Amino acid sequence: MAVLPQLRDRRENTISDARRFFFELGQTPEAGLAPPVLRSWQRCRTGGLDHLDAYLIDPAGRAQLSDARDRSARLLEHAGGIMEHVFEQIRASGSMVILADTRGMILHCLGDPDFVGRAQRVALQPGASWDEAVRGTNAIGTAIQEGAAVEIHGAEHYLERNGFLTCSAAPVFNAQGHVAGVLDISGDSRNNQRHTLGLVRLSVQLLEKRLFEAEFAKEVRIAFHPRPEYVGSLQEAMLAVDADGRIVGANPVAREWLALPAGLADAPTFGSLFRTGFGQLLDRAVNAPDDLLLLEMRRGEAVYVQVRGHRRPRAEVSAPRLQQSVADPARPAGKPCDRSKSLITLDCLATGDARLQLALDRARRVQGKDIPLLIQGESGVGKELFARAFHNSGARNDGPFVALNCAAIPENLIESELFGYVGGAFTGARREGAVGKLQQAHGGTLFLDEIGDMPLGMQARLLRVLQERSVTPIGSMKSIPVDISLVCATHRVLRDAVKQGLFREDLYYRVNSLTVTLPPLRERTDIRHIVTNLLEMEAADRRSGPIGISEEVMGFFERYPWPGNVRQLQNVIRVAVALLDDDEHEIASVHLPEELFGIDGGDEVAEPLQRPVALAAQAAASPFAAALPAASAAIVPQAAAASTPRSLDEIELEAITTVMREVGGNVSAAARRLGVSRNTLYRKLGKLN
Numbered sequence: 001m002a003v004l005p006q007l008r009d010r011r012e013n014t015i016s017d018a019r020r021f022f023f024e025l026g027q028t029p030e031a032g033l034a035p036p037v038l039r040s041w042q043r044c045r046t047g048g049l050d051h052l053d054a055y056l057i058d059p060a061g062r063a064q065l066s067d068a069r070d071r072s073a074r075l076l077e078h079a080g081g082i083m084e085h086v087f088e089q090i091r092a093s094g095s096m097v098i099l100a101d102t103r104g105m106i107l108h109c110l111g112d113p114d115f116v117g118r119a120q121r122v123a124l125q126p127g128a129s130w131d132e133a134v135r136g137t138n139a140i141g142t143a144i145q146e147g148a149a150v151e152i153h154g155a156e157h158y159l160e161r162n163g164f165l166t167c168s169a170a171p172v173f174n175a176q177g178h179v180a181g182v183l184d185i186s187g188d189s190r191n192n193q194r195h196t197l198g199l200v201r202l203s204v205q206l207l208e209k210r211l212f213e214a215e216f217a218k219e220v221r222i223a224f225h226p227r228p229e230y231v232g233s234l235q236e237a238m239l240a241v242d243a244d245g246r247i248v249g250a251n252p253v254a255r256e257w258l259a260l261p262a263g264l265a266d267a268p269t270f271g272s273l274f275r276t277g278f279g280q281l282l283d284r285a286v287n288a289p290d291d292l293l294l295l296e297m298r299r300g301e302a303v304y305v306q307v308r309g310h311r312r313p314r315a316e317v318s319a320p321r322l323q324q325s326v327a328d329p330a331r332p333a334g335k336p337c338d339r340s341k342s343l344i345t346l347d348c349l350a351t352g353d354a355r356l357q358l359a360l361d362r363a364r365r366v367q368g369k370d371i372p373l374l375i376q377g378e379s380g381v382g383k384e385l386f387a388r389a390f391h392n393s394g395a396r397n398d399g400p401f402v403a404l405n406c407a408a409i410p411e412n413l414i415e416s417e418l419f420g421y422v423g424g425a426f427t428g429a430r431r432e433g434a435v436g437k438l439q440q441a442h443g444g445t446l447f448l449d450e451i452g453d454m455p456l457g458m459q460a461r462l463l464r465v466l467q468e469r470s471v472t473p474i475g476s477m478k479s480i481p482v483d484i485s486l487v488c489a490t491h492r493v494l495r496d497a498v499k500q501g502l503f504r505e506d507l508y509y510r511v512n513s514l515t516v517t518l519p520p521l522r523e524r525t526d527i528r529h530i531v532t533n534l535l536e537m538e539a540a541d542r543r544s545g546p547i548g549i550s551e552e553v554m555g556f557f558e559r560y561p562w563p564g565n566v567r568q569l570q571n572v573i574r575v576a577v578a579l580l581d582d583d584e585h586e587i588a589s590v591h592l593p594e595e596l597f598g599i600d601g602g603d604e605v606a607e608p609l610q611r612p613v614a615l616a617a618q619a620a621a622s623p624f625a626a627a628l629p630a631a632s633a634a635i636v637p638q639a640a641a642a643s644t645p646r647s648l649d650e651i652e653l654e655a656i657t658t659v660m661r662e663v664g665g666n667v668s669a670a671a672r673r674l675g676v677s678r679n680t681l682y683r684k685l686g687k688l689n
């Protein structure tokens, strides 16, 4: 919005009065000048600068400019995209966006062609120095001198020839508290825009955040704020902490808040600022990686903290190389993977199944493009893990990953969970209110699991949020902007739900820009890889050395139909590992839970194990052979195949009596060895009797 003409005239009159006082009478004007401008005029006069000076210093030559750009390479790299974005906002307003280095030399600018010509007449162009000592009061040089954002309008410029400009600039601070450069928007003073300084400030905060994250990508970063909704925003305070708990970097918010001096010489330790030890915080963060932790500062306030960039020490993540009885399947080439949920990436999920690979490739293509992803698949196939990996592999990986299972919470709570509420919004509401998942996910990813089960009324509200990109908590009149990447999952066919009137068509198109379908475990060709990975993770938790698996069990796993998909497999492995004695390091048939063979379950689960039972039992009394399709009875010993043809009933009788004898008449043990449920075995025994 342009400044009202009357206001502008009034401002210009007071400044011209101030100029007369200062330049003609040599006095200090008592009013009409902002303190930074007055301080700057005084510095210029002390430095012997003539306000009528018309001599233009030539911009630096190409080599000098290139050296300066090299010195500020990181700044330029991160500022480029931000400057383009800012330029889009001010396009056609007769202005330009400028980036200058610590000495005020212009490194890069983007401008409207009509204004660029005029700007060049006063050397507002790459290579020119806008150091206050040579150009007098100007936004770039004065922001450096003042160490703060400034706006220098028209006649506030010290040199008269610059009076046609209006400029807003803010210094960019690095993590050590030193100025790393300046971002400026300059334009014709007649087109002064009221919000320009705000735009510059915000853009600088974004630039500082990117510089900080790039500099400390390998360090643990602690983001904090007294209000949880500000963690993840540009207003959050951020510290980088080394392995010894020393603060090695702080963003300007943290510096101001903690009154940290510039430089690193007297940097405090984490423990001197917070009541919780750094190691203790990391332990809590590993167990609750996406949560905001409430910490008390030594000086008394409580703040919400999010730990970023913390990885579980390697030794805890993956066990030493497994000496498995099954040859460890070759892993796809690439970096070793950290498979903890908080760090898993799409690359880590690629374990060789072609259909999964297709889903991974498709998801990678939309990464960073603000396209909602819909993940379909049966329960337990790994939809949530996929969503986390999608988040962790993208540019938002430092932001929060917030999950909400729409089927798991009562219908009347979904609204407050999603949108949050202000204190006293309804009976039973917490006095201090609550931040909804949508707001919590700001700057990161919101994962809506079982979106197909979301009530219709809620669908309409969610649609509005996605369209308007803002959320209004229950009981509030204020809408809060939210920037989220949306990932949804469902085991339903959403299109059918739309046809049945259970899912809004407009929301369907919103959430369904790209759909990926994860294959059920029984159809995957990489079960060996998954088993190996799960075993590694269990071994790491058990901390008692590597765990192997017999070929027999692995073969069974590859053939079992896994109605509960990876979740079921994971549980089976967990139970098997728990059943291992301390000196045992290999999972064998005895470690598998009975339910797997339908012993205590219904015939539904047991059924796939029953088909070749007689052959398998006779051959090896192995429950795993039972899971083999008849055509692949590779583990059935030759003797069985070569024996004289007999009726199936005869073979079955012989198998059952042999096994019953071997287990001393224990029906449960016999059923387990035969690979049938206890009920089935009783039935068969009844028939035999």
Ligand SMILES: Nc1ncnc2c1ncn2[C@@H]1O[C@H](COP(=O)(O)OP(=O)(O)OP(=O)(O)O)[C@@H](O)[C@H]1O
Binding pocket: 349, 377, 378, 379, 380, 381, 382, 383, 384, 385, 386, 449, 489, 491, 530, 533, 534, 566, 567, 570
């Ligand atoms: N490739 C994998 N490797 C290791 N563990 C996996 C893999 N895929 C899934 N899991 C594990 O299986 C379990 C189920 O996965 P997840 O919760 O992601 O499935 P889901 O499809 O979202 O299930 P639901 O539909 O029931 O919510 C989780 O504990 C997850 O960590």
